[in-house]
Amino acid sequence: MTLVDTNVLLDLVTNDPVWADWAVAQLEAASLSGPLMINDIIYAELSVRYARIEDLDAFVEQAELVLAPLPRAALFLAGKVFTGYRRAGGSRTGVLPDFLIGAQAAVQNLPVLTRDVGRFRSYFPTVSLIAPS
Structure with missing residues (x-):
């Protein structure tokens, strides 16, 4: 399983000229290791690109993203x-x-x-990151 950050999904949704190809390749590679996950926060951040919830839900389904709620332990740690x-x-x-x-x-x-990667590396050093070199 891989948690996919909003910026990667927005690169895909907006067909970013610099990052879209990288995003597609990384999403395909990560999907070979298991489900691609988003949480409630990522879902909310993605919603700014959609006028209707049905369109966002269609993207989530098409991209085969699994919506995984934040566990209480993660909420506490984040605080x-x-x-x-x-x-x-x-x-x-x-x-x-x-x-x-x-x-x-x-x-x-x-x-x-x-x-x-900045905040992830600084504040969550044990988290494995899949990021550009």
């Missing part, structure tokens, strides 16, 4: 890591989703397919 981030001077905006995704990966021992 603790976020607190440490804030105490170290981190900004308040736009980062909690990354901590929730990273915490789920850490708690469930899932690799993360992402292009945004």
Whole structure:
């Protein structure tokens, strides 16, 4: 199983000229190891690209993504890591989703397919990342 970060899916959805081919290749490779997973946070982040829930659900189904809810242990860990981030001077905006995704990966021992490795490497060093070189 692989947890797929929003940025990789948006590269696919938007047919990003720089990253779409990489995203497709990585998704295909990861799918050979088991299901491709998203959580509630990733689903919500993807929703900004869709006018209707039916269209987003059709994409999720077509991409064979499994929606896996966040376990309580991941929610707790994300809060603790976020607190440490804030105490170290981190900004308040736009980062909690990354901590929730990273915490789920850490708690469930899932690799993360992402292009945004900074926070994952800093705050979840045990999480295996599938990312561009």
